[in-house]
Amino acid sequence: MAILLVPIVIVVLLIMFVIGIYNSLVGLRNQVANAWSQIDVQLKRRHDLIPNLIETAKGYMQHERGTMEAVTNARSQAMNAKGVAESAKAEGVLGQALSKFLLTIEAYPDLKANQNFLALQEELASTENRIAFARQAYNDQVLFYNNKIQMFPSNIAAGMFNFAKSDFFVIEDASEKAVPKVSFGN
Amino acid sequence: MWEQIRANKRNSILLLMLMAAVLGLLGWIIGMSVSPDPRAGYFGVGVALIIWFILAVVSFAGGDAIFLAASKAVPVTKEVHPQLFDVVEEMAIAAQLPVPKVYIINDPAPNAFATGRNPQSASLAVTAGLLGRLNRDELQGVVGHEMSHILNRDILFVTIAGVMLGTITLLSEVFLRGMFYSSMGRRYSSRDRGGGQAQAIMLLIAILAAILAPIMATLLYFAISRKREYLADAGSARLTRYPEGLANALEKISQNTTQLSVANKVTAPMYIVNPLQKEGMKLSDLTSTHPPISERIKILRGMAGASFADYSDAFSKTTKHATVIPSSALQDDTAVQIRTGSTQPAESAKNQARNIGNIMQQVAGFSILTCACGLKMKIPPNFKASQVKCPRCGTVQPIS
Numbered sequence: 001m002a003i004l005l006v007p008i009v010i011v012v013l014l015i016m017f018v019i020g021i022y023n024s025l026v027g028l029r030n031q032v033a034n035a036w037s038q039i040d041v042q043l044k045r046r047h048d049l050i051p052n053l054i055e056t057a058k059g060y061m062q063h064e065r066g067t068m069e070a071v072t073n074a075r076s077q078a079m080n081a082k083g084v085a086e087s088a089k090a091e092g093v094l095g096q097a098l099s100k101f102l103l104t105i106e107a108y109p110d111l112k113a114n115q116n117f118l119a120l121q122e123e124l125a126s127t128e129n130r131i132a133f134a135r136q137a138y139n140d141q142v143l144f145y146n147n148k149i150q151m152f153p154s155n156i157a158a159g160m161f162n163f164a165k166s167d168f169f170v171i172e173d174a175s176e177k178a179v180p181k182v183s184f185g186n
Numbered sequence: 187m188w189e190q191i192r193a194n195k196r197n198s199i200l201l202l203m204l205m206a207a208v209l210g211l212l213g214w215i216i217g218m219s220v221s222p223d224p225r226a227g228y229f230g231v232g233v234a235l236i237i238w239f240i241l242a243v244v245s246f247a248g249g250d251a252i253f254l255a256a257s258k259a260v261p262v263t264k265e266v267h268p269q270l271f272d273v274v275e276e277m278a279i280a281a282q283l284p285v286p287k288v289y290i291i292n293d294p295a296p297n298a299f300a301t302g303r304n305p306q307s308a309s310l311a312v313t314a315g316l317l318g319r320l321n322r323d324e325l326q327g328v329v330g331h332e333m334s335h336i337l338n339r340d341i342l343f344v345t346i347a348g349v350m351l352g353t354i355t356l357l358s359e360v361f362l363r364g365m366f367y368s369s370m371g372r373r374y375s376s377r378d379r380g381g382g383q384a385q386a387i388m389l390l391i392a393i394l395a396a397i398l399a400p401i402m403a404t405l406l407y408f409a410i411s412r413k414r415e416y417l418a419d420a421g422s423a424r425l426t427r428y429p430e431g432l433a434n435a436l437e438k439i440s441q442n443t444t445q446l447s448v449a450n451k452v453t454a455p456m457y458i459v460n461p462l463q464k465e466g467m468k469l470s471d472l473t474s475t476h477p478p479i480s481e482r483i484k485i486l487r488g489m490a491g492a493s494f495a496d497y498s499d500a501f502s503k504t505t506k507h508a509t510v511i512p513s514s515a516l517q518d519d520t521a522v523q524i525r526t527g528s529t530q531p532a533e534s535a536k537n538q539a540r541n542i543g544n545i546m547q548q549v550a551g552f553s554i555l556t557c558a559c560g561l562k563m564k565i566p567p568n569f570k571a572s573q574v575k576c577p578r579c580g581t582v583q584p585i586s
Contacts, residue, residue, distance in 0.1 A: 031282075038279065119268065125322070126272035132525075133280035136427070141282070 021157040028145040032166050035138040039169070042130040043078070043091060049127055050075045050098075053120050057101075060111035064104050071097045098124070135169050142166040193512070194339040198346055202242055205350040209234040212354070212399055216361055219392035222385050237353065245349035250301040250309055253345065253456065257299070257448045259289035259311040266290065266548050267317055273326050274310060277333040280425040286310045286336060290317070290549050294542050295446040296439045299456040300332040301341050308336045313446065314549060318542030319438050323527050327422055327432030331458055334421025340414045344456055347411075351400070358396040365393060416510045419482055420497035423489060427525045429497075433486035440479045481505065492522040555583055 054068050061068065074097040078090040102124075111117055146165050149158040157163075210231050217230020244252070264271040271288060278285040286300065289311035296316040302308035310332050320328065335341055423429035439459050449461035459479060481504060488500035494516055498509040509516075533541070551567035559579040573584045 035282065042279070122269055122272065126269075126276060129272075129276045129326075130279055133276050133425075136522075137280055137282050 018157050018160075021154045022161060025145075025148060025154065025158060025161070025163050028141075028148055029163065029166075032138070032141050032145050035134070035141040039131065039134045039138055042127065042134045046094070046127050046131060047075055047079055049120070049123055053124060056114065056117050056120055057105070057111060060108050060114070061104070064101075067097075067101050067104050071101050073097075095128075098128075139168050142168050191337075191339050194343050198339075198343045201343065201347055201350070205354070206235065206238050208354065208399060209238045209357070212357065212395060215388070215392045215395050219385065219389040222388070234357075237357070241349055241353050242346075245346045246303060249345035249349050250303065250307070250341075253299075253301045253348065253453060254289060254309060254311065256453060257291055257311060258293075259291050259309075260549055262288060262290045262549060267545065269322060270312065270317060270325065270329075273322065273329050274333075277326065277329045277425055280330070281333045281337050283308075283333065283336060286333075290314055290545070291446075291448060292546050292549050293446055293448060294318075294546070295444045295461065296320070296442050297446050297449070297457045297459060297461050298328050298332055299453075299458065300335045301345055301456060302336065303342055303345070304339070305336050308341060310336075314542050314545040315442070315444070316439070317545050318540075319442075319538050320435050321533075323426075323428060323431035324435035324438065326426050327428065327435045328458055330422035330425040331418045331432060333425060334418040335414070337421060338414070338417060340418070344411065344414075348453065348456065355400040358400050361396045362393065365389075413510055415482070416485075416501065419486060420494055420501075420511060420515075423486060423492050423497055424494060424522060427492040427522055428527055429486040429489045429492060429524065430527060433483045436479050436483050436486075440483075489524070492524050496522075553585075555585065557581065557583060 050071060054072060057064075057068065071094070074090070074094040078087065078094045081087040081090040102121075105111060148154045149163050149165060213230035213232070213234025214227045215230070217227040217233075218224075220226055220230075267290070270290075274288055275285050283305045286302070286305075286308040287310070289309055291297075291311055291313040293313045294315040296313055296319050298310070298312040298316055300308060300310045310329070312328070316328065317325070335344075419432060422432045426432070436459065446457075446461035449457065454460055485497065485500045485504045488504055489496045490499070494511045498511045498516065501507070501511075502509055547564055553565045553567075555563045555565055555574065557563065557576040557579065558581060559576060561576055561578045563574060563576065563583075565574065565585060569585070571585070573582050575582050
């Protein structure tokens, strides 16, 4: 009897071990998905902020209509973009348009003295940071998940249940890597 | 950072057990010194263990509330300081943690701490002096440091350790004072009691233990809090991707000469820099709860990138010691580039002082009334009249 019991116990323990790894892998995969959706949340925040920003700046910057239109157009394109690749590209264009817009502001001291605009500028700086940090957090999560998939012993369970590696968020254009510079003169 | 989190949880339990042993021993010695009957010793142990149990429950359930109250931290809304809230939310995103509750300590000395049982119930407190002095990048560095403490679960450990240390200090103090007063009465009664040499020895041991226990506990507490500071610095650099921000912040904080009035021996290890220093002296490198500030700054400035591996290299180069970063953190780590800082002009000392004053008034509940002539009047919260006369143009303004 005892001899029969030993292999049964070993098999049961092994199954429990695999279940444990499987569950932790599922948890990690969900965290990767969640980290990705966090980026979208922050991008939406950026889109919501732009109309306010343009509206406040309009009265002060008649001569910069082109720069403001570029931002508005880039925004609507980013909002209508379908798919990850297209959306990433459109967001990159929007980021560039925003940093250009913020550079031109330097020439308008009246605007920079506007309390309402200062608050919006802080909002924008924070939003750009949030996007960058959400992307960074996503990459951290992907790394952690991919390491788990490739390392022993969790790689066995990952292979058995077909856990695929996740892709990192990579910014292709080097100029997009720079978060728009927001300066706070006062 | 899983290894660090697990180690912190294990250390928290270990510390609780150790404190139970120390308290029990202290109780036994004090009991035996009162009477040679072994039942007195057991009674002492019993009382000490009951105190320990109450403490353990209190520090788990409300240790953070005790610390926040002891530091006179005020919960604030986003309107009081939008930038602080933005920076805290940004760091919460980077660390993938829930946003902690934000408190401001109305004190002109620059400092910050985090407390709580777990990341879900964490609180973060900064002083008005810190907010008024630091620019956005520097504030981010400090908040990143505190967020790392939350991420690593340092907050639970430090909270428990703090409550325990506080009790041991208190118990010893009570016993020593009790001895002092009762010995004055004993002078008259000792003649008729006679003998009891063993009890006299026991009494001596008890006094010695009561003096040494708080010192030992403090030393232990300080030693374990130092490594955490390095780790939190590394975490801040990793989260913000901008080690220079924290380095600049530490530099500004170290130039400060005002003392944080709400800090004491027990709460000191919680702060980002040691708040206790001699009045009028610079925060020097003689502090023992924290690593020397100059060293921390040097390590941060010596980082080639913003990853844990970069901090580890810079640490070894600066201190000539082996790394402080746990191996699991180095394993789950990618190369992280340092980002460019924002171009915010440095503010004059006068402006910084004005900022601090404004923040302190806002936290205290002052309202700002702008007159038609452009003069801003700050109305204190206890101002009862329904209207105020503008001192410049003389018009009478109603107070809403």
